Amino acid sequence: MxxxxxxxxxxxxxxxxxxxxxxxxxxxxxxxLYLFPSVYDWMLRKKNEQQYEQYLGKIDSLIQAGWQPYNPNPNFSNETFNQDTSKNRINYQRPKSPQLNKLLFNEADSVVLQIVPGIGQTMAGRVVKFRENMGGIHHKDQLLEVYGMTPEVLERVFEYFEFHPEIFRKLAINQSDVSSLAQHPYINYGAAKVIVAYREQHGFYTQADDLLKIKIFNEEWLERLKPYLEF
Incomplete structure (x- = not known):
């Protein structure tokens, strides 16, 4: 073999x-050597099981003989313990997170605006520049005209800031020159030239609807600009 x-x-x-x-x-x-650990564990477990069975047998014998567990304070029961602890129990509560002060949106500068998730230094600068060039914001949705602004970020802006419609600077349409008019986000340079040229030919505007006499302008354009006009 x-x-x-x-x-x-x-x-x-x-x-x-x-x-x-x-x-x-x-x-x-x-x-x-490979089998030794398994055999040793089996023998140890077998021994422990035997000892546990012997222990249970002794407890059963003592109980049958009338043995009672020792109670150092017979006047103190589990029921009493539960009652006492329930009286002295402290109800802990998670402390509320402190809330930040809400500023008015029109008072927020480009630094403070960066607290809004999704607004960094560049976006904050765009928002402030847009607001200043406009002369104030009278409706929240106007901020969607800022390049890069999304509805989700816009919603978060007003979780951190209070909004009150406010126009702090109006456009003196009968006194402003082409450059001043063209600085407003709703008037491009070409429209500003036409507004001034028509004013020089026909005199001052007396109301917003006078601008509709210029055929290139329409009611939708005028409705957006009207809150900012001063005559």
């Missing part, structure tokens, strides 16, 4: 006769 095993190891693995003998001796030892 050994001769066949040596021949097999030599033919298939190239072991010498000495190496084959060493492997035959070492392999069973390695196998036993």
């Amino acid at each position: 050994k001769a066949k095993l040596y021949f097999f190891l030599k033919s298939y693995f190239g072991f010498s006769q000495r190496e084959s003998r060493g492997l035959v001796i070492v392999f069973p030892v390695l196998f036993l």
